[in-house]
Amino acid sequence: xxxxxxxxxxxxxxxxxxxxxxxxxxxxxxxxxxxxxxxxxxxxxxxxxxxxxxxxxxxxxxxxxxxxxxxxxxxxxxxxxxxxxxxxxxxxxxxxxxxxxxxxxxxxxxxxxxxxxxxxxxxxxxxxxxxxxxxxxxxxxxxxxxxxxxxxxxxxxxxxxxxxxxxxxxxxxxxxxxxxxxxxxxxxxxxxxxxxxxxxxxxxxxxxxxxxxxxxxxxxxxxxxxxxxxxxxxxxxxxxxxxxxxxxxxxxxxxxxxxxxxxxxxxxxxxxxxxxxxxxxxxxxxxxxxxxxxxxxxxxxxxxxxxxxxxxxxxxxxxxxxxxxxxxxxxxxxxxxxxxxxxxxxxxxxxxxxxxxxxxxxxxxxxxxxxxxxxxxxxxxxxxxxxxxxxxxxxxxxxxxxxxxxxxxxxxxxxxxxxxxxxxxxxxxxxxxxxxxxxxxxxxxxxxxxxxxxxxxxxxxxxxxxxxxxxxxxxxxxxxxxxxxxxxxxxxxxxxxxxxxxxxxxxxxxxxxxxxxxxxxxxxxxxxxxxxxxxxxxxxxxxxxxxxxxxxxxxxxxxxxxxxxxxxxxxxxxxxxxxxxxxxxxxxxxxxxxxxxxxxxxxxxxxxxxxxxxxxxxxxxxxxxxxxxxxxxxxxxxxxxxxxxxxxxxxxxxxxxxxxxxxxxxxxx
Amino acid sequence: xxxxxxxxxxxxxxxxxxxxxxxxxxxxxxxxxxxxxxxxxxxxxxxxxxxxxxxxxxxxxxxxxxxxxxxxxxxxxxxxxxxxxxxxxxxxxxxxxxxxxxxxxxxxxxxxxxxxxxxxxxxxxxxxxxxxxxxxxxxxxxxxxxxxxxxxxxxxxxxxxxxxxxxxxxxxxxxxxxxxxxxxxxxxxxxxxxxxxxxxxxxxxxxxxxx
Numbered sequence: 001x002x003x004x005x006x007x008x009x010x011x012x013x014x015x016x017x018x019x020x021x022x023x024x025x026x027x028x029x030x031x032x033x034x035x036x037x038x039x040x041x042x043x044x045x046x047x048x049x050x051x052x053x054x055x056x057x058x059x060x061x062x063x064x065x066x067x068x069x070x071x072x073x074x075x076x077x078x079x080x081x082x083x084x085x086x087x088x089x090x091x092x093x094x095x096x097x098x099x100x101x102x103x104x105x106x107x108x109x110x111x112x113x114x115x116x117x118x119x120x121x122x123x124x125x126x127x128x129x130x131x132x133x134x135x136x137x138x139x140x141x142x143x144x145x146x147x148x149x150x151x152x153x154x155x156x157x158x159x160x161x162x163x164x165x166x167x168x169x170x171x172x173x174x175x176x177x178x179x180x181x182x183x184x185x186x187x188x189x190x191x192x193x194x195x196x197x198x199x200x201x202x203x204x205x206x207x208x209x210x211x212x213x214x215x216x217x218x219x220x221x222x223x224x225x226x227x228x229x230x231x232x233x234x235x236x237x238x239x240x241x242x243x244x245x246x247x248x249x250x251x252x253x254x255x256x257x258x259x260x261x262x263x264x265x266x267x268x269x270x271x272x273x274x275x276x277x278x279x280x281x282x283x284x285x286x287x288x289x290x291x292x293x294x295x296x297x298x299x300x301x302x303x304x305x306x307x308x309x310x311x312x313x314x315x316x317x318x319x320x321x322x323x324x325x326x327x328x329x330x331x332x333x334x335x336x337x338x339x340x341x342x343x344x345x346x347x348x349x350x351x352x353x354x355x356x357x358x359x360x361x362x363x364x365x366x367x368x369x370x371x372x373x374x375x376x377x378x379x380x381x382x383x384x385x386x387x388x389x390x391x392x393x394x395x396x397x398x399x400x401x402x403x404x405x406x407x408x409x410x411x412x413x414x415x416x417x418x419x420x421x422x423x424x425x426x427x428x429x430x431x432x433x434x435x436x437x438x439x440x441x442x443x444x445x446x447x448x449x450x451x452x453x454x455x456x457x458x459x460x461x462x463x464x465x466x467x468x469x470x471x472x473x474x475x476x477x478x479x480x481x482x483x484x485x486x487x488x489x490x491x492x493x494x495x496x497x498x499x500x501x502x503x504x505x506x507x508x509x510x511x512x513x514x515x516x517x518x519x520x521x522x523x524x525x526x527x528x529x530x531x532x533x534x535x536x537x538x539x540x541x542x543x544x545x546x547x548x549x550x551x552x553x554x555x556x557x558x559x560x561x562x563x564x565x566x567x568x569x570x571x572x573x574x575x576x577x578x579x580x581x582x583x584x585x586x587x588x589x590x591x592x593x594x595x596x597x598x599x600x601x602x603x604x605x606x607x608x609x610x611x612x613x614x615x616x617x618x619x620x621x622x623x624x625x626x627x628x629x630x631x632x633x634x635x636x637x638x639x640x641x642x643x644x645x646x647x648x649x650x651x652x653x654x655x656x657x658x659x660x661x662x663x664x665x666x667x668x669x
Numbered sequence: 670x671x672x673x674x675x676x677x678x679x680x681x682x683x684x685x686x687x688x689x690x691x692x693x694x695x696x697x698x699x700x701x702x703x704x705x706x707x708x709x710x711x712x713x714x715x716x717x718x719x720x721x722x723x724x725x726x727x728x729x730x731x732x733x734x735x736x737x738x739x740x741x742x743x744x745x746x747x748x749x750x751x752x753x754x755x756x757x758x759x760x761x762x763x764x765x766x767x768x769x770x771x772x773x774x775x776x777x778x779x780x781x782x783x784x785x786x787x788x789x790x791x792x793x794x795x796x797x798x799x800x801x802x803x804x805x806x807x808x809x810x811x812x813x814x815x816x817x818x819x820x821x822x823x824x825x826x827x828x829x830x831x832x833x834x835x836x837x838x839x840x841x842x843x844x845x846x847x848x849x850x851x852x853x854x855x856x857x858x859x860x861x862x863x864x865x866x867x868x869x870x871x872x873x874x875x876x877x878x879x880x
Contacts, residue, residue: 188802189795196794208829246778246786278782281775315728322725325718336773364856389844390852637828643798644824650802651817658809 151668188646195642199634208637210630211409213416218395218403225380225402226417228352229259234267236351237344239377241366242272242279244358248384249282254411255382256356257286257624262418264290264301265620268351271331271342275313275320275365280335283309293623308342309335317365323347324373347374357383360390367394371401378402382410408636412629422621502536503573504546504563512563514556518545525556533573534558536565677873683720684871690717819843 198205215222232238240259244252263270272283287307291300301307311333313319323330324347331342347353353370357363363383371379381403383391388406395404405414506512506528515522518540528534534548537555545557546565693699694714700706740761746754767777801820804813825833826840869875 184802185799188799192795192798209831211829246783247790249783250787250790278778281778282783284773285775285779313725314732315725318721318724318728322721325714325721364859389848390856393849393852393856396849633829637830639794640824640828643794643801644821644828646798647801647804647817647824648821650799651805651813654803654805655809655814658805 147668151665184650188650191646192639192642196635196639199631199638200628203631205638206630206634207641208634210633211412211416213413213420215405215410215413220402223417225405226414228378228380228402229262229354230266230421232263232266232268232351236266236268237342237349238263238268238270239347239350239353240270240272240283241353241355241357242274242283243276243362243366244282244356244384245276245278246282248358251384251408252356252358252382253282253286254408255405255414256283257290258411258414258418259354259356259382260286260307261290261620261624263354264306265422270307270354271350272307272309273313273323273330275316275362277312280309280312290620293625294619297619299619304334304338304340308340310340311335311337317369320365320369324370348376350377353377353379355379355381357381357387357391359384360387363387363391363394367398367401371398374400382406408632412633415624415626415629418621500567500569501573502565503533503568504536504548504558504565506530506532506534506558506562507564508562512558514548514550514558516556518547518557522557525550528558533568534563535573677876681871681873684867686716687720690714690720 215226218224229238240256240263242256244256260270272280274280274283287301287303294300303309308331310330312335313323313330315322327347327349328344331344332340334340344350347370353366353374355363355366357366360383363381366379366381377400379401381391381395381401382405385407388404392404395401405411507530509530512528512532513524514526514528516525517523534546534550534556537547537549539546539560540557544560546560546563548556548558550556690713694710694717696710698706700709740758743751743754743757747758764777768774801817804817807813808816822836822843823840826837826843828837866875
């Protein structure tokens with residue numbers, strides 16, 4: 001290339017028609033459609049429909065200083081070129097291999113000479129140096145385009161070019177180390193974090209109401225799913241599908257635990273299955289949590305006696321197909337490879353199938369591969385919030401699917417119904433009271449707690465759930481297990497309530513710490529207020545600490561100088577709001593208010609209740625840690641509010657900026 | 670018949686057997702009401718069941734092969750001094766050892782994996798909120814406005830605030846009608862795509878199984 005290229009005489013070649021792509025299959029027999037209809041080409045119209053000008057706002061350039069469009073990386077060579085700026089050892093393995101191949105394919109100058117016979121010199125491409133305003137720019141850009149470039153430079157302050165560095169013949173498209181645009185992001189993230197954290201620190205930051213006491217009405221009725229599980233008996237088996245991984249554990253653990261507690265509380269046996277290997281380990285841990293909560297009573301769930309975790313189902317939808325076709329074989333082996341001793345013929349031997357799905361695909365696979373293969377069994381479905389739009393389609397269109405429960409809010413409603421119904425099984429005087437204590441009452445500690453069980457029900461703040469009433473069981477929901485169970489008759493008798501017990505009453509005006517052991521170095525289990533009553537189990541060696549019974553079956557230690565020892569009858573003790581334990585006469589239900597230390601704040605929580613020791617129903621349901629439920633829901637509300645404000649505010653600012661820019665463009669034109 | 674033709678032939682035969690078995694075997698009513706129809710349906714189901722079990726076993730084995738391959742790759746990377754490969758291999762060894770020594774204890778799942786994955790999932794919240802705030806920066810036109818408006822309506826509709834009852838009603842309608850329609854369309858598309866992909870595989874148009 002000895003002559004210089006004449007830019008002025010250069011004309012762009014006319015666009016040649018692309019070669020028709022080879023046609024295969026049936027398309028060979030169809031008429032070939034033009035890429036663009038002739039009328040469009042004649043009129044020079046585009047296929048892409050355009051809106052009227054008034055509806056179109058111009059696009060904004062990136063406002064961040066030094067921002068550059070991402071380099072086009074359409075091929076491996078482009079990628080390699082970009083990666084060439086980095087140290088070789090940081091490159092991905094595949095890119096290293098590609099680089100090696102590329103290097104091998106480039107011949108050295110000597111090899112080139114050898115390859116090109118009888119040629120002494122090899123022509124190399126002349127280096128073209130561009131500079132602002134140079135001939136290339138002038139020839140390549142039209143006047144309008146140059147105006148746009150100037151406008152862009154004006155907007156971005158011309159900093160982009162300066163920010164770039166030239167090294168080794170390559171231009172590094174570097175962004176400044178710190179950008180002003182990072183500040184709104186940092187502030188926005190901090191605001192969101194603050195909003196979702198506040199409800200956990202104090203009950204003063206609450207907005208909005210709690211989820212309703214009933215589920216939303218669906219094609220099967222609002223409470224059909226709940227009632228189907230509530231009608232289980234000891235002869236029933238329920239297949240529970242854990243189809244969610246650790247990422248969705250925060251959202252779906254609650255509903256999974258409630259399903260399991262409800263099933264085992266009715267005496268039915270859950271058979272857990274999953275096509276997600278990690279979900280099987282997760283299910284084990286949830287069962288472990290249930291066992292810890294009822295460990296005091298010796299009613300822990302035993303694998304292959306009270307429940308079973310079946311083997312992992314590999315293959316996604318194919319694994320589910322195998323489950324539905326060969327359920328008898330699947331049910332014979334547990335996740336450990338043991339024989340379960342379960343003999344079933346088909347999935348129809350299950351009373352129900354419960355599905356907890358993280359993704360819409362899980363719902364689709366179960367609906368297509370399992371539900372279509374069963375005749376009598378129904379699928380009771382719950383899903384994550386993000387999966388609900390697609391999962392809802394199946395729930396709406398298939399009669400065999402009941403639900404859908406969605407996310408954490410429906411889990412709260414489910415738990416509330418369980419507590420209300422199972423609490424109603426207890427005698428009225430001992431029914432669990434599910435409202436929080438008034439904050440003033442909890443924090444001040446000035447009022448006496450020995451007000452009697454009836455006086456413990458205090459008016460709820462407007463944002464809290466309504467006081468649950470000790471309602472009779474739903475007439476539409478027969479409870480074969482409960483009505484036949486000895487629970488009601490096993491509840492305390494007059495003889496038991498007349499027995500005397502040794503108690504201590506908190507006399508300190510300040511909050512008192514109940515510890516795990518008889519030293520100040522032991523962990524704090526909870527806080528107590530003046531007037532709180534506790535049954536005494538014993539004392540330490542020198543009598544400086546009392547070993548007391550707590551309502552959840554745990555034992556704690558309280559310093560002797562903070563309390564006064566008394567002897568009360570069980571009736572007086574319970575009437576005074578005291579809490580007893582399994583070691584006390586009566587062996588039955590114990591109530592008290594809970595004040596749980598949460599992030600250093602005394603946040604009033606729910607009353608706790610426990611079922612009769614040796615009883616077979618309520619303890620699996622009522623003994624749940626509900627301390628984080630309300631702040632979680634409040635955090636969700638505040639976080640959503642924060643997101644709404646940030647999204648709305650940010651977009652208003654950007655839209656105003658776009659309008660301003662359009663005006664400037666109009667002025668230039 | 671070359672190697673390609675043979676694999677297509679095998680795929681077609683196996684696929685046809687599976688389809689016939691799974692479709693007809695599940696519907697004994699197709700063969701009449703007699704007792705013989707049940708037996709015929711059962712016989713038709715048998716080859717499909719066998720193939721299904723074979724496939725599931727192969728998939729289960731592929732999981733093991735995947736683990737072995739993962740170890741092989743990262744041992745190779747470890748030889749080149751890759752730090753993260755060393756972390757991965759150490760984590761693998763610790764998890765296996767912990768689970769074996771503690772007889773299947775899964776507390777590492779609770780202590781490590783669940784918090785990490787939950788934290789990563791939680792990052793979506795500020796990321797999506799801040800990304801949503803910049804929609805009009807990237808796309809300042811009517812479609813951007815529409816997108817932002819729908820996002821705000823759905824978010825406001827999810828708030829448990831009595832003052833927002835009209836917005837909640839509109840949000841419910843959005844979810845029940847347009848979103849439902851779009852979701853159905855997606856599901857129909859998935860179903861049609863799966864059917865087409867299956868037919869193409871059976872007819873040898875897609876030969877991914879040939880390796």
